[in-house]
Amino acid sequence: MQTNYYTLWxxxxxxxxxxxxxxxxxxxxAQGRSxxxxxxxxxxxxxALYTALEKQRPLTLDFVYGEMLEKTRLFVPxxxxxxxxxxxLLHWYLALVDNRLPEAKLALGKFTYETRSSSRAFxxxxxxxxxxxxxxxxxxxxxxxxxxxxxxxxERDPTVAAMLTMLDALAVRFGNVQGWFERLLDASNPLxxxxxLDMPKVGLTDDLYLKMNARGKPLTDFENWKAEFDLLLQQKxxxxxxxxxxxxxxxxxxxxxWRHRREGAAVVDDVFEQYxxxxxxxxxxxxxxxxxxxxxxxxSFEWFRRVYAERSTVEFLFRxxxxxASVQASNDGGITGLLARLLTKQxxxxxxRLFGESQTDIFSQxxxxxxxxxxxxxxxxxxxxxxxxxxxxSENCSEADIRNVLRVLRNLLERxxxxxxxxxxxxxxxxDLPAFAAACAxxxxxxxxxxxxxxxxxAADVALPGLRRGVEHERNKAQLLTERPELMQTVHGxxxxxxxxxxxxxxxxxxxxxxxxxxxxxxxxxxxGEIEQNVIIRAWLTLGDFSVSQGRWTGSGxxxxxxxxxxxxxxxxxxxxxxxxxxxxxxxxxYADATGDTSHAKLNQLISDWLSNNQNFNDWQYYFIKYxxxxxxxQGYFAWNSDFSLRLLHRTSLRAKHINPYVLTVVRRGNITSxxxxxxxxxxxxxxxxxxxxxxIPGVSNDSWDAALYSEDKGWxxxxxxxxFLPAEIEYEFDLQPDSDGRRWLLPTTEHDRIERVESFxxxxxxxxxxxxxxxxxxxxx
Numbered sequence: 001m002q003t004n005y006y007t008l009w010x011x012x013x014x015x016x017x018x019x020x021x022x023x024x025x026x027x028x029x030a031q032g033r034s035x036x037x038x039x040x041x042x043x044x045x046x047x048a049l050y051t052a053l054e055k056q057r058p059l060t061l062d063f064v065y066g067e068m069l070e071k072t073r074l075f076v077p078x079x080x081x082x083x084x085x086x087x088x089l090l091h092w093y094l095a096l097v098d099n100r101l102p103e104a105k106l107a108l109g110k111f112t113y114e115t116r117s118s119s120r121a122f123x124x125x126x127x128x129x130x131x132x133x134x135x136x137x138x139x140x141x142x143x144x145x146x147x148x149x150x151x152x153x154x155e156r157d158p159t160v161a162a163m164l165t166m167l168d169a170l171a172v173r174f175g176n177v178q179g180w181f182e183r184l185l186d187a188s189n190p191l192x193x194x195x196x197l198d199m200p201k202v203g204l205t206d207d208l209y210l211k212m213n214a215r216g217k218p219l220t221d222f223e224n225w226k227a228e229f230d231l232l233l234q235q236k237x238x239x240x241x242x243x244x245x246x247x248x249x250x251x252x253x254x255x256x257x258w259r260h261r262r263e264g265a266a267v268v269d270d271v272f273e274q275y276x277x278x279x280x281x282x283x284x285x286x287x288x289x290x291x292x293x294x295x296x297x298x299x300s301f302e303w304f305r306r307v308y309a310e311r312s313t314v315e316f317l318f319r320x321x322x323x324x325a326s327v328q329a330s331n332d333g334g335i336t337g338l339l340a341r342l343l344t345k346q347x348x349x350x351x352x353r354l355f356g357e358s359q360t361d362i363f364s365q366x367x368x369x370x371x372x373x374x375x376x377x378x379x380x381x382x383x384x385x386x387x388x389x390x391x392x393x394s395e396n397c398s399e400a401d402i403r404n405v406l407r408v409l410r411n412l413l414e415r416x417x418x419x420x421x422x423x424x425x426x427x428x429x430x431x432d433l434p435a436f437a438a439a440c441a442x443x444x445x446x447x448x449x450x451x452x453x454x455x456x457x458x459a460a461d462v463a464l465p466g467l468r469r470g471v472e473h474e475r476n477k478a479q480l481l482t483e484r485p486e487l488m489q490t491v492h493g494x495x496x497x498x499x500x501x502x503x504x505x506x507x508x509x510x511x512x513x514x515x516x517x518x519x520x521x522x523x524x525x526x527x528x529g530e531i532e533q534n535v536i537i538r539a540w541l542t543l544g545d546f547s548v549s550q551g552r553w554t555g556s557g558x559x560x561x562x563x564x565x566x567x568x569x570x571x572x573x574x575x576x577x578x579x580x581x582x583x584x585x586x587x588x589x590x591y592a593d594a595t596g597d598t599s600h601a602k603l604n605q606l607i608s609d610w611l612s613n614n615q616n617f618n619d620w621q622y623y624f625i626k627y628x629x630x631x632x633x634x635q636g637y638f639a640w641n642s643d644f645s646l647r648l649l650h651r652t653s654l655r656a657k658h659i660n661p662y663v664l665t666v667v668r669r670g671n672i673t674s675x676x677x678x679x680x681x682x683x684x685x686x687x688x689x690x691x692x693x694x695x696x697i698p699g700v701s702n703d704s705w706d707a708a709l710y711s712e713d714k715g716w717x718x719x720x721x722x723x724x725f726l727p728a729e730i731e732y733e734f735d736l737q738p739d740s741d742g743r744r745w746l747l748p749t750t751e752h753d754r755i756e757r758v759e760s761f762x763x764x765x766x767x768x769x770x771x772x773x774x775x776x777x778x779x780x781x782x
Contacts, residue, residue, distance in 0.1 A: 022113045041224060050174060057191070061083045061194045097180075104181075131143060228301050230246065248325075279320060286441055288438075297372065319389070343406065372430075384440040392452070412436070438466060455478040490516050497523055532565075631661075637652065660691075694762065698768075707719065715745045715746055730764055
């Protein structure tokens with residue numbers, strides 16, 4: 001007897017076996033424990049046993065490892081005693097229900113425990129009892145405890161206590177079914193069995209047993225999962241998949257996770273489990289599941305039953321593991337090496353650039369992250385790569401095709417975004433995963449093992465249900481690249497720029513196909529990180545107002561963003577409208593046509609050319625373009641109440657510091673610094689006005705905050721403290737006459753703009769001072 005298939009009944013009736021004896025080194029019977037894990041395992045096992053007997057569909061309980069001692073005719077199970085004990089109790093219970101305990105006594109009496117005398121005595125008395133009127137008791141265990149042979153001290157034996165729990169569970173699950181004991185005995189149709197491996201006869205030693213069973217340590221979660229999944233495959237009637245599962249779980253599939261195990265771990269169980277939960281979750285999403293249970297760190301085994309109810313999903317799981325195992329076994333750096341050839345964190349014309357916190361080794365990232373509600377982009381990208389690997393024949397695998405799959409997925413993922421003030425960030429949610437998992441199936445699944453051509457599929461108008469933003473743009477771009485493949489490197493390079501993050505719709509690539517190489521060079525030069533933000537803003541404004549509206553603010557105006565050194569993405573990838581769509585291509589073409597040896601020189605040429613033809617001193621664009629101080633070293637973010645009383649925001653709210661940019665320009669130019677309040681005092685908070693505060697004006701105390709010039713649409717409104725007056729010469733020189741409300745206005749002239757005028761005026765004011773007139777005293781009449 002080496003490796004043969006047995007039922008417990010045929011083993012008990014084997015003439016070569018006198019007794020089945022669980023050895024003393026074995027742990028206590030665990031399947032009857034009352035803890036949560038044992039209760040769950042027990043429930044699933046009894047369901048499987050019940051289904052096998054009810055439907056008379058064979059169930060195999062894997063291997064039992066042991067040794068047949070021929071001299072003593074003892075059968076000693078070394079691994080599998082838990083299952084054998086459960087089968088022993090099942091036989092006893094079904095014999096009890098059918099009133100066949102007397103005839104079963106001889107065979108069942110051959111099963112015994114060597115672990116404790118109490119366990120052995122309980123088994124001996126159990127098979128010898130008749131147990132009349134047991135159904136009148138609330139529980140089967142209560143009837144057993146009420147027998148004359150039961151010793152109360154036995155309840156301190158964990159094995160006896162667990163057997164009583166299992167017998168109660170059998171009574172609940174099987175009830176009073178009749179005739180099922182005979183089904184267990186039918187040798188012509190063995191319903192519940194196992195393979196017995198006689199270890200000495202096949203050259204195995206106790207070391208193997210010790211390695212498997214760790215001298216009585218409970219099975220790990222992963223070991224339980226493997227046993228349950230193996231059982232699932234058998235119940236489904238897929239023996240070839242069950243055989244493949246058994247062979248690869250402890251060989252090639254385990255080996256692939258070795259390099260990715262957690263630091264200090266001696267086994268791969270944790271990361272292997274993490275992978276299985278991740279893939280099963282994504283397959284559930286792919287099928288349209290959206291249950292919140294999927295966001296739990298660990299899935300119940302019921303999810304595995306549900307997801308792998310179809311043979312195709314089991315095969316998909318196996319093929320992903322085969323793909324990863326083949327990659328890991330390669331000499332090109334394994335999985336990490338493959339991902340390094342697919343993904344990058346830098347600008348590149350070939351690899352797929354990842355933005356934000358994503359790392360190129362998305363495989364390790366996903367294996368180490370226990371919260372499935374995080375790393376959503378990485379999960380989608382990894383699932384896309386695995387879908388490709390699982391469905392493409394190994395000889396057809398193409399890293400270029402994988403990159404294109406990942407690139408399209410990256411672009412679509414980046415388009416799931418939301419804007420908050422000047423920042424555009426990801427708005428990807430768990431609720432989006434079903435649509436993206438389905439998109440992976442569409443874009444990365446090969447037909448008949450052929451390598452999928454993602455651009456051809458998109459161009460063919462393949463449906464991507466559930467995805468909205470960016471799909472039509474990706475489809476148009478795919479059509480362009482299938483017709484003009486020579487543009488692929490240029491397009492990929494543009495998509496990888498941090499100012500686009502995969503979204504180049506503002507370049508209108510279909511309409512500007514011939515200009516894309518020009519755009520690529522221009523974008524690389526302008527947004528290299530070496531050009532000051534004010535130079536880019538000013539040069540771009542020469543082609544039109546490209547600013548992005550950020551909505552209304554509490555001061556009844558709107559906020560506008562022009563871009564800054566840290567964030568051009570919001571401007572270049574924004575969904576523009578109102579005739580702004582052509583401004584970016586127009587700007588890039590103008591830059592390409594400009595003269596100059598450097599990028600800086602070309603941009604300044606655009607500025608100088610514009611200024612030579614535009615001298616409208618009442619146009620805000622003139623000031624933004626002429627004066628770099630308006631936009632340099634700032635957020636580039638403005639609260640726009642009107643063209644000349646706007647505010648440059650230090651952050652995103654008026655509660656933070658802000659300043660009128662015309663005031664800031666005068667301050668930064670430094671031509672009249674000695675006549676101005678310190679720079680930090682020029683910035684204000686909340687809804688206060690933002691004037692140009694004057695200090696060191698002869699005749700005015702520096703403690704007074706009434707000497708100021710306010711930038712407004714009409715011009716600079718000038719204020720002085722009460723009873724202070726301008727010298728007549730200044731009034732005349734600057735034509736500073738009061739209006740009907742008694743306010744004085746400093747206006748631009750045809751020769752001098754607002755900045756030049758206010759600098760000249762303040763310089764004259766400081767040179768000549770102001771006059772103070774004592775208030776006229778009115779006396780009382782006698």
